Amino acid sequence: MTDYIIRRLLLFIPMAIGIVVVTFCLLLLIPGDPASVLLGQEATPEGVASLRRALGLDDPWFIRLGSYFWNLLHGDMGMSIFQNAPVSEIILGRLGATIELAVVALLLAIIIGVTLGVLAANRQGGIIDAIAMLVAQFGISIPVYWLALLLMLGFAVHLGWLPAIGREEPLISAFGMALTGNPAPLLDSLSHIILPALSLALNSAAIISRLVRTSMLEVLREDFVRTAKAKGMRRSKVIWKHALRNALLPVVSVIGLRFGALLGGAILTETIFAWPGLGQLTISAISQRDLPLIQGIVLTFALIYATVTLLVDLLYAAVDPRIRLR
Amino acid sequence: MRHTLMTSVAAIALAAVSVQAASAQESLTIGADVDAGTLDPRLARDTTAYRVANLISAGLVHLTPNLEAVPDLAESWENPDDTTVVFTLREGLTFSDGSALTAEDVVYTFETILDADFNAPQRGLFTPIESIVAVDDRTVQFNLTTPYAPLMSYLDIGIVPSDYEGDMAVEPIGAGPMVLDSWTRGSELVLTASESYWAGAPSVSNLVVTVVGDNSARAQAFEAGDLDVIQSPLSPNDIQRFADDDSVGSEILAGLGVTYLNFNTSDPLLSDPAMRQALAMLVDQDTIVNQIYEGVDQVASSVILPSSWAYDEAIQQPGFDIAAAMAMLDDMGWSDSDGDGFRDRDGETLSIEIATHSEDPNRVQSVEYLQAIFESAGIDATVRITDWPSFSSGYVQQGEHQIALLGWLRITDPDRLLYGQLTTGSGLNWGGYSNPEVDALLEAGRTELDQDARAEAYQAAATIIAEELPYYIISYQGYQMFYDPEVVSDVVATPRGGFRGLIGMAD
Numbered sequence: 037m038t039d040y041i042i043r044r045l046l047l048f049i050p051m052a053i054g055i056v057v058v059t060f061c062l063l064l065l066i067p068g069d070p071a072s073v074l075l076g077q078e079a080t081p082e083g084v085a086s087l088r089r090a091l092g093l094d095d096p097w098f099i100r101l102g103s104y105f106w107n108l109l110h111g112d113m114g115m116s117i118f119q120n121a122p123v124s125e126i127i128l129g130r131l132g133a134t135i136e137l138a139v140v141a142l143l144l145a146i147i148i149g150v151t152l153g154v155l156a157a158n159r160q161g162g163i164i165d166a167i168a169m170l171v172a173q174f175g176i177s178i179p180v181y182w183l184a185l186l187l188m189l190g191f192a193v194h195l196g197w198l199p200a201i202g203r204e205e206p207l208i209s210a211f212g213m214a215l216t217g218n219p220a221p222l223l224d225s226l227s228h229i230i231l232p233a234l235s236l237a238l239n240s241a242a243i244i245s246r247l248v249r250t251s252m253l254e255v256l257r258e259d260f261v262r263t264a265k266a267k268g269m270r271r272s273k274v275i276w277k278h279a280l281r282n283a284l285l286p287v288v289s290v291i292g293l294r295f296g297a298l299l300g301g302a303i304l305t306e307t308i309f310a311w312p313g314l315g316q317l318t319i320s321a322i323s324q325r326d327l328p329l330i331q332g333i334v335l336t337f338a339l340i341y342a343t344v345t346l347l348v349d350l351l352y353a354a355v356d357p358r359i360r361l362r
Numbered sequence: 363m364r365h366t367l368m369t370s371v372a373a374i375a376l377a378a379v380s381v382q383a384a385s386a387q388e389s390l391t392i393g394a395d396v397d398a399g400t401l402d403p404r405l406a407r408d409t410t411a412y413r414v415a416n417l418i419s420a421g422l423v424h425l426t427p428n429l430e431a432v433p434d435l436a437e438s439w440e441n442p443d444d445t446t447v448v449f450t451l452r453e454g455l456t457f458s459d460g461s462a463l464t465a466e467d468v469v470y471t472f473e474t475i476l477d478a479d480f481n482a483p484q485r486g487l488f489t490p491i492e493s494i495v496a497v498d499d500r501t502v503q504f505n506l507t508t509p510y511a512p513l514m515s516y517l518d519i520g521i522v523p524s525d526y527e528g529d530m531a532v533e534p535i536g537a538g539p540m541v542l543d544s545w546t547r548g549s550e551l552v553l554t555a556s557e558s559y560w561a562g563a564p565s566v567s568n569l570v571v572t573v574v575g576d577n578s579a580r581a582q583a584f585e586a587g588d589l590d591v592i593q594s595p596l597s598p599n600d601i602q603r604f605a606d607d608d609s610v611g612s613e614i615l616a617g618l619g620v621t622y623l624n625f626n627t628s629d630p631l632l633s634d635p636a637m638r639q640a641l642a643m644l645v646d647q648d649t650i651v652n653q654i655y656e657g658v659d660q661v662a663s664s665v666i667l668p669s670s671w672a673y674d675e676a677i678q679q680p681g682f683d684i685a686a687a688m689a690m691l692d693d694m695g696w697s698d699s700d701g702d703g704f705r706d707r708d709g710e711t712l713s714i715e716i717a718t719h720s721e722d723p724n725r726v727q728s729v730e731y732l733q734a735i736f737e738s739a740g741i742d743a744t745v746r747i748t749d750w751p752s753f754s755s756g757y758v759q760q761g762e763h764q765i766a767l768l769g770w771l772r773i774t775d776p777d778r779l780l781y782g783q784l785t786t787g788s789g790l791n792w793g794g795y796s797n798p799e800v801d802a803l804l805e806a807g808r809t810e811l812d813q814d815a816r817a818e819a820y821q822a823a824a825t826i827i828a829e830e831l832p833y834y835i836i837s838y839q840g841y842q843m844f845y846d847p848e849v850v851s852d853v854v855a856t857p858r859g860g861f862r863g864l865i866g867m868a869d
Binding site: 317319 | 396397399400407478479481483485486531532546547548549550572573574575576578579582583585586587588589751754755759789
């Protein structure tokens with residue numbers, strides 16, 4: 037097991053280097069010049085040229101890539117052109133909101149997905165199965181930004197139950213306050229996160245529900261289920277206690293992949309709900325051609341994704357010894 | 363058991379019962395489309411930065427909704443001669459940190475703006491300033507290289523302290539009606555009323571500017587009560603809906619931008635004003651403005667905006683008239699002699715390229731629509747759509763275009779749209795237009811200090827431009843603001859979208 041972990045961690049290094057190089061090259065291909073965006077419509081060519089020099093945009097690409105690498109090794113992601121602040125600081129300030137949103141969305145996706153999947157598998161071909169799979173089909177097909185606006189229209193505008201935009205106290209500190217007898221911030225934070233998390237979760241919930249249904253149907257045909265039934269155990273107990281536990285294994289493996297999809301979906305969801313996370317920052321950084329910031333965000337997203345994948349692999353290896361011997 | 367799970371999901375949804383803070387009269391939340399890039403008034407580039415910096419800092423003058431300069435930090439000014447302006451500052455001015463605001467700070471502010479290495483986006487507007495001298499603590503003298511009337515409309519730029527240790531971009535200190543309380547980048551700016559503004563405290567003690575990037579989401583957040591005020595850019599159907607809603611306060615006026623066609627007059631085909639007139643008559647402004655842009659803007663008639671003191675509705679560019687355009691093309695000898703559907707002359711087909719940039723779908727659609735009309739009039743029209751940087755700095759600014767559709771914003775003075783762009787050999791004159799008479803009129807508009815004389819000069823220039831058409835103005839961009847009348851009582855809207863009219867300040 038230790039060998040396996042070390043192997044996996046070592047693989048991380050070339051991958052991280054690859055990520056840096058690829059994003060850097062992609063940014064070289066982005067049309068548009070941060071200097072002319074900075075100076076606006078009344079810019080003079082001389083002004084743009086002098087700003088380009090000041091920003092170091094005139095250096096050849098290999099020098100820029102080299103110095104970027106060198107600085108990265110010192111933990112320096114460079115300065116944001118537009119915010120004039122260290123990229124690492126800006127990203128750290130945003131990371132919490134995005135992780136919080138993604139985690140809550142993932143939990144929602146698992147709860148909704150597993151519930152739907154089990155209900156569907158319980159009576160294969162029944163009316164509940166049909167409805168659950170129809171919902172799943174919708175969840176997979178609906179574009180996230182449309183769903184987000186729809187949810188906002190329903191719950192915030194027409195019903196007025198939930199706030200439409202923004203984020204209050206972080207959930208963790210709100211939980212802390214609730215424990216010390218002040219539940220108001222927690223309710224407030226929950227009411228703000230519910231709509232963005234729900235719109236972000238639906239697509240993953242749909243995918244998880246299909247997966248759970250399939251693996252549940254397989255497990256229900258296994259011998260131990262028949263044995264449990266024969267012993268006179270209640271059907272619901274068989275399903276929720278014995279069968280589900282075994283059916284959830286494949287779900288674990290998609291969680292890593294889903295987490296990546298959630299980060300991608302967060303870009304749209306955060307923009308619509310004015311959720312102050314990395315996704316919203318991505319949009320503004322791209323529109324401003326803030327190259328160091330875009331580079332930093334892409335790198336951060338990629339590293340989060342790689343880390344989650346690594347954790348899932350290790351988890352799986354711990355569960356299934358065949359994997360680490362390969 | 364199954365029920366338990368389902369109800370737990372429902373319970374989470376229900377637990378989130380709205381916890382809406384009752385909005386107090388003294389607090390106001392405004393929705394913005396972008397976050398401010400910086401709060402240093404000298405470096406402001408985006409609308410949010412201008413508007414917020416304009417609350418934190420104050421300039422020598424303030425621009426009214428009619429874009430006229432009225433005293434702000436300066437209590438008066440005089441022109442000893444054409445190239446000198448002497449400002450007298452109010453007595454006892456202080457920045458929000460309590461330090462005195464003196465002539466030295468004014469000198470420092472404009473010297474940094476004029477410093478090429480400082481990269482102030484508006485530096486070009488101040489280049490006629492030769493030197494700035496602090497005569498005494500309350501007197502500042504601007505010495506100009508030439509008479510320069512538009513200067514007054516740019517002097518609302520905020521004055522910054524000369525000896526401030528902090529970072530003006532993120533912890534600005536100013537002498538305006540509000541001070542920065544907190545700034546969550548990309549999310550919200552919180553301002554509180556200042557104790558030190560010369561005109562007294564504003565009626566709103568707490569102002570929150572919330573960034574909601576998506577136009578539809580911003581409109582919905584306004585409807586849901588999360589925002590008290592929203593303003594352009596908004597989607598046309600939201601504008602329509604709020605404008606018709608009696609429970610919503612609305613201000614709809616002409617803004618400070620235009621969408622226009624830039625004709626390259628140095629192109630052999632387009633050098634003839636008659637050709638430009640014929641092509642202008644093929645521009646169906648009404649359909650572009652009211653169908654493609656869904657009536658958010660106004661059909662334009664000349665290069666002077668209706669929001670300007672120089673506006674004269676008598677000046678009219680050619681209107682949409684396909685028959686007249688075809689007749690003109692016939693007169694110029696362009697006819698379809700070989701029966702291929704396109705006009706030709708001396709064996710040359712009449713072909714024209716219309717260009718715009720891909721980021722604005724309405725502009726792309728407008729260009730495609732123009733192509734269709736041009737073709738119906740027998741012109742072989744092609745469309746060129748690229749991203750903004752390649753279109754702007756790599757193409758139009760190089761004078762490689764024939765007809766380009768683009769926009770120009772923040773036209774607080776007619777000079778800002780015309781002088782740098784339509785005088786012979788000017789830096790922004792990408793279409794190579796040259797007319798000595800227009801040069802003289804624009805020079806007069808820039809150097810005459812009397813506003814009536816200026817208006818006369820601009821109207822004369824606009825009349826010639828409406829005939830010779832180096833520019834064909836398609837639309838005047840509209841400005842819309844909607845507010846909750848229960849929260850904001852007296853609103854003064856300004857085409858610049860400033861916030862001072864929302865906090866009880868005379869705007």
